[in-house]
Amino acid sequence: MRPTVHDIAAAAGVSLATVDRVLNQRPGVRHVTREKVEAAIRDLGYVRDVAAANLAKSRVYPLTFILPASDNSFMHGLNAEIRAAMARSAAERTDIRIVEVPAFDPQALVRELETVATEKPSGVALVATDAPDVRAAVDRLVKDGIPVVTLVSDLTGSLRHHYAGVDNIAAGRTAARLLGRFLGGAQGEIAILAGSMLVRDHRERLEGFTAVMAQEFPALHLLSVLEGRDDPEVAHMLIADALGKNDGIIGIYSLGAGNRGLVRALKEKAVDRTLTVIAHELTVHTRAALLDGTIDAILNQDAGHEVRSAIRVLKAKADGLAVIDAQERIRLDIFLKDNLP
Template identity: 50%
Template sequence: MTASAAQPVVRATLEDVARAAGVSLATVDRVVNRRDGVRAKTVARVEAAVAKLGYRADVAAARLARGQSFRFAFVLPSGSNSFMTNLTEQVQRTAEWLAGQRGFIDILHVDVFDPDVLAGALETLSPAYQGVAVIALDHPRVRAAIDELASRGVAVVTLVSDAPSARRLHYVGIDNPAAGRTAATLMGRFLTGSEGTVAVIAGSLSLRDHTERQYGFHQILSSEYPKLRTLPVLEGRDDSDRTRELTAALLARHADLRGIYCCGAGNRGIADALEASGRAREVVWITHELTQHTRRFLVRGTLDAIINQDAGHEARSAARVLLAHCSGEPISPDQERIRIDIFLRDNLP
């Protein structure tokens, strides 16, 4: 090795801190883990040694030494929703990383559109779980199930869709009203000078993310683009067959239909109906989530813009938040903030 070659970084240990502070290993352990029984002067000496050596605890090693591990349940939607399939894949990848941190993930698929089914799944979860991440339905029974988990000491993180009045620990997802406002601004700009109707298709208005998106969309479109009149919100339950029927009926009933905003899923159905009608190039269509299907629709011009959230970031963030809570460690709010992405055909990754 030459003199200029990079030297390996040697991580300071508790033994190094003990030697530098001139105290026993047991004393350092007490100070680092914030346990009582150490004089203030000694605490100050140990903390000075920690700062000087740049000591950082190896949390995973400490959990291993104590025989400590955590198990989390990720409750995700059943069905063929492409974004949720992608999210499941990202949770599976996150599980591989988390295993090295002494944390383990089980994935449960349920019908999140049915409050009784979702609440029942939460109510019957094994007591072996210390934390739960769930695509939440903002419904009284689901909120009660979340509250019951919290009362048992189980940390609950809502993922993608929130239930803010429940006793959840943290919400991992985008600012949905802002996402809806962003979609409305794009729609208004794309349709500058146009007059007519705009349709909004949600999966379910019981899902708070869909409700908040359509609220933000209406907020901007009605105040800044008065020539564009929004139709009553339709619910497609994120099902492609159902959204195909809804979209075909819209196109048949409204000759002045200028735009479609889908704040949920079921995009394959919308694409089929638009292309079958021959009006795909005259109706502006904006939707959510970059998937293999929406990418294809965007490239061929059927779809005009995608509002996206990073499923991988969300899966990792939910796992980090649960692990940090169970370990008594802080989280970094900036790291856990999920940004809103906008994709056009010209900037696809």
Template identity: 45%
Template sequence: MAREAGVSLATIDRVLNGRPGVRPATIERVNAVVERMGYVRDTSAANLARQRRYTFAILLPEARSQFVESIRAALREAYASQLADRVLLRVVSVPAQDPHAIVRALRALDPKALDGIALMVPESPQVRDQVARIKQSGLPVVALASDLPNSPRDYFVGIDNVKAGRTAALLMGKFLRRDGEILVVTNSIRARDSLERRLGFDAVMQSDFPLHAVLPTVESFDDPARMEDVVFGQLIRRPRLVGIYSMGAGNQQVLNALRRSARAAEVSVIVHELTPPTRAGLLSGEIDAVIAQNAGHLVRGTLRVLRSLSDGLPIFEPQERIRIEIVTRENLP
């Protein structure tokens, strides 16, 4: 390539890595040769040669949640494997229901010391504004599991939650034993994943199963005791309650309430995320189906996307598409 362009190897290196000290005419000539030869830069090799390290911050909810714990476990596993690729991770726990605390945690991060940030937090005006400020510093931002579509984030890694909600409604309609009421519960409807799931769920229930009445969403706000008490109260006071759709955290508490009410045999239950409690619920027949997404794929995809954004490379979309998985007792992995 250097011979073709009529320059030294050092000049080629400076042009390919965007370093100063090369005349515009020479840069143009080198780039023309690069394009003509079909050269593809090996970013991993270049980073290794430069001893480059990627440092990413990952913000996760601090509330106890089996799904969040599975994300943390996947991060630990990915971190061990990514060390060879010189990736350093900084995991920051934040109170998901406090947007001001989330903003304070983001402001405490030094953009100059990072190569990218991934966020698993609810969208709010405060968070959107802070993401905009982060983007102004030139730092890539990725939404993890729950999207921030109204912010200037660069990418979302996660399932299509509207489709997940529609899938839940289709399963619910098929599993229901009789007409009646359906209880919908989640940690907070402010979380984008829960909001989108509810929209998808309502659309299918109204169009395909109009004889069932879907009740307003019950929120637990990071309070497991509240989730169990509210679900138990609804089961006791509503004899026409025939289904429960759990859109987020709190599945163990839903199961506890079902057992206390002795109505598990007559209520269809659809939940999200395959965790030890939901696996046990499937095996016992208390849960009809789990809509799952692979936590390992979520984490690996997030790290790949952050690296691509940091290097200014295109994202390989098919690889980062997270599948919606339907798990029943008969196909438990």
């Protein structure tokens, strides 16, 4: 059996109150007594259950989530999942705050991270824009003892503690294989719609996609990436323009958000031809497009799992506890119209 505080008190010949003072580094214990308690802790191999101690003390964890202000369905869904976590705050002993910054704006994100640093929360989760200044701001938070988790898009090379999101290179490779197989050896051009190359998840998806296309499907020519800034109106304009000018497009890969605009453009401009379309994130709009055949497959990440994972990791890191990697692995789901949940 694991040693308890009662065992420590018995071994050191002191009261439970004295053991509690030593464990919590509070004053009021003579030096010689403190040494006796610490020796008993070492001899017994006692390991303190920090999470249980914090539960007993009803510790509350103030957490800050920083999201891009964006009119796309996935970010709306992510925001809703954080709000659902806020509704569970009493049970989970969290005090969650959401802050929005302009999308794809590194300096705005840096300013918010600097503000958060002065507030000293128990942890910060952010959708990262991959820029040197953002990386430096995250590193300063970590060095100040504030745990940081990146959500959806990672910030590799930083000191962040954990990434709650899918393997985006694998996601891009999966999208390429699906698109190539669905097209069945056809020759033609592929349009690619991204949000911005400033975010790592979009760059990694593109990297995986282009690698598999070059290796496995050389008959398919990839057009220059269209950056829609995950804005449905911009996405609509870009796709409508591309389809209007290029009859050779036979497939589309939407690797970001803004899919409401993509679907609208497809319904307007692709009525006279067959297109194979792979997109990301299952939302109300992409679900409907799957069901009516406008989109052929959706690659999805579970935003609720990402939010819950971020909260678990931030609380664990605040307590100095290890993270269970298998529990925090975010799965990439593939949905066709036939297996929608």
